[in-house]
Amino acid sequence: MRNNNTSVPKYLFGFASDKLLVIASIIIVAIATLYPFNFSIPQNFSISTIFTSFDNTSFFNDQINNVLLFMPLGFGIASIFQRNKVKAFLQIILVIIAGASLSFSVELLQSFLPSRSPTPADILNNSIGTFVGLGCFYLYDSRSFSNIIGSIENSYFSNSNKKIIILFTGYILLTFAIGMSWQNNISLREWNANFPLILGNETTGNRPWQGYISQISFIDEIVSNNQVKLILTNQNYLFKNQDFLIANYDLNGNNNYRDKTGKLPDLLWQGELPKLENRDTEKGIILTPNSWLKSSESAKFVNQKIGETSEFTIITTIASANSNQTGPARIISLSGDSLHRNLTIGQEKQDLQLRLRTPITGQNGSDINISVPKVFSDTNNHRIVITYSKGIINVYVDKYDNVYKFNLLELLPNNQKIFSYAVTFLPLGLCLALLSIIAKRKFNLNRIILAIGILFPSLIVESILIHLNGKSLSFINLAFGMFFTACTALLLQARTALLSKSELIN
Structure with a gap:
């Protein structure tokens, strides 16, 4: 059975599938973050000692895992809100709050686990994960996706070459900012001051x-x-x-x-x-x-x-x-x-x-x-x-x-390199797809934006790394960047075209 407001199946074995997904996500989060559940009250227990225990750091693999862990939760909550006709902006706010609240609760409980180390950055990464899950729901759900694409195509920017070029300039500046952020991956700011x-x-x-x-x-x-x-x-x-x-x-x-x-x-x-x-x-x-x-x-x-x-x-x-x-x-x-x-x-x-x-x-x-x-x-x-x-x-x-x-x-090991480039260029590919949809009515400009938008980010990031870190030019890295950017942008464009064709047939 399908809901009139969403293409997500409403029931699974007699239960609402999105509610089951949320419950299962919470259980998986609890097991993944709190097992083996060997809770104990620290010596000299106080509120200040709990917050002092949050003085830990998060590393690359942890960040990826924390984002992935909370994505199903964001997907399920977004589906529930969509079924209940909650406004899109309010959905975003509530999903982020839900993810952050669950994450904070988990980190707080980890203060009572000798085998765990609560980390403030995990709360941010988990919140990002729920937001990404929400985005995945919008991409998956045909009705939600169509509504978003329609709003973008008819937006304030779509009829002005000047405004489209300004947005594209912002896209290039965002690429520079993301490229510079790679410096955080090799900094020593995460050193623990208390080690002998x-x-x-x-x-x-x-x-x-x-x-x-x-x-x-x-x-x-x-x-x-x-x-x-x-x-x-x-x-x-x-x-x-x-x-x-x-x-x-x-x-x-x-x-x-x-x-x-x-x-x-x-x-x-x-x-x-x-x-x-x-x-x-x-x-x-x-x-x-x-x-x-x-x-x-x-x-x-x-x-x-x-x-x-x-x-x-x-x-x-x-x-x-x-x-x-x-x-x-x-x-x-x-x-x-x-x-x-x-x-x-x-x-x-x-x-x-x-x-x-x-x-x-x-x-x-x-x-x-x-x-x-x-x-x-x-x-x-x-x-x-x-x-x-x-x-x-x-x-x-x-x-x-x-x-x-x-x-x-x-x-960088190959698996970590692929994750790093995916995290860098998938968001840029999403931004490029949105730009392309906005510029849909400007055929020639749209093609230029798409071509430059796929090539330039990879060149910019690689140039920054060569200049700041002295690494050698890698055509494989360039190909990784262009691949993730192009795949994201072109797949979203293809989905938009298929939905438009389906609506015309109906």
Whole structure:
């Protein structure tokens, strides 16, 4: 049976299908976000502690999942409102409020789950998901879609070339804004300020590294090429130029290790003190599975400063005691546990591995693999300089010419790249389809808008990424952008044409 006001089936097994969809969506949301339902009241419970627990971040995969999870809810609620003849504008407002309310309730309940981390960004992403679900309903429901298309075709803009060109200019400016927003994917603003500095392990003690470390320094900016050369060739350069350091530990074999800049807490031994006979004054202190170092408090100053600039330089001198260590074995970490980190320098057999927390690499920094080969093929001391800026990582090993360069945007896994381009260009394709419908009566202008509107966004976004991030030109990426834009615009146009033809026949 079908409702007179909608093409969506009204009943399923004797029940209203849209109501069943809403109920099922709520149940799925509850299971996906609250399982295993091990609720407990936190110690020192108060309203302020609940809102403090919201200090978490959302990453790319989480954002996609949160949007997809709430889309069926938006679809079902929109169908219910349409059946009850709720005005379109009010539908949009109420659907967004419903999604945001359910999301806030879930995030609030996650404050009482030790296994979950409430995140303010999830509320926004869930609300976007319900809105996208509403849009999908309008596209699916023939009557709703026809009404919207009719309103657009007869809109205030459709009879004026000037107004259409102004709208198209806005479309191009929107493309620039979306292209610039890619910078958020490679920023370090999501770094957790409360993570400690750990050498030779994780806080949990289950990722040990065995080897020597004699020095580690942090800078909250990328140093120049000339400075890199001086750091690698002149052992006294940092000692004479400490003003630009935000932390500097000289690990000389004493029982406590203080930051020379006075900005980070002391490093303290975890486990047992290393035996005197295992010390090597030339290589520095030895770290073992039974003896590693951790800052007495969080490395807040370093975490915050690097998070603010989204740049860093790290200098260290290390020597592995075993070329077959895996895990990766943690050499230097700013992390909370084995699954949550800002940064880790580790060893995976003979390779140096780097994990870095950004929106696209995830909260464990492991979604993109950054590996420097053969660094630990011997047990000698190695001087390492690592720099990061605008998504580009440089790892210098012993010599300035021995450098490995990585661009995070070029290392995106294929599935993540496809999602990223879909999220970027599907909305642009929708905007282009609407522009094309508005310009329907201006045949020549419509064709120009459609051709330029498919080609330019992909070129603009790729040009922005090349200019700001130094990535190389990728024709595959250009093709991805044009594909998603063209498919969205042309499919909506085809649906409009089919509905118009159906109405003429009827």
